[in-house]
Amino acid sequence: MTREEKSQVIEDLAGKLTDNNVIYLADISGLNASDTSNLRRACFKAGVKLAVVKNTLLAKAMESSDKDFGELPETLKGNTSMMIAEVSNAPAKVIKEFRKGKREKPILKGAYVEESVYVGDDQLESLVNIKSKEELIGEVLGLLQSPAKNVISALLSGGGKIHGILQTLSEK
Secondary structure: OOHHHHHHHHHHHHHHHHHOOEEEEEEOOOOOHHHHHHHHHHHHHOOOEEEEEOHHHHHHHHHHOOOOOOOHHHHOOOOEEEEEOOOOOHHHHHHHHHHOOOOOOOEEEEEEEOOEEEEOHHHHHHHHOOOOHHHHHHHHHHHHHHHHHHHHHHHHHHHHHHHHHHHHHHHO
């Protein structure tokens, strides 16, 4: 690869890092062709982009990016695949689901999710449990609507009781 090609790849990677807030790094080495194909298919279905990257080029792209990746560049050893998604927990769910088939791979090296850095495969469960922006908005709206629904139902039930009492009194 020539210097110009390398600088173009670094520039492209830096653009991807800048444009996305959900970036996972995983090790998929050791997967056979069938498993790799199945992983790529699972990623596509979940809306996750999977690409194998060269560690040195990704490290340089991280340096040139304006984001703080913390300890993430230190995980760039061995085979590295970058997973990019819109939903913060989608790549973690793909990795966890893929491992259910008694596989040890892919191994999570680290993740950058909405300005938070997670390092190590032990963080996978935490990443799976992260709620998406839409889920959080739905929960907040549900909590805000709950008191209003209670007041309306109390008013409606109270109105029925008053009507019943008045009807009983008029009949006497």
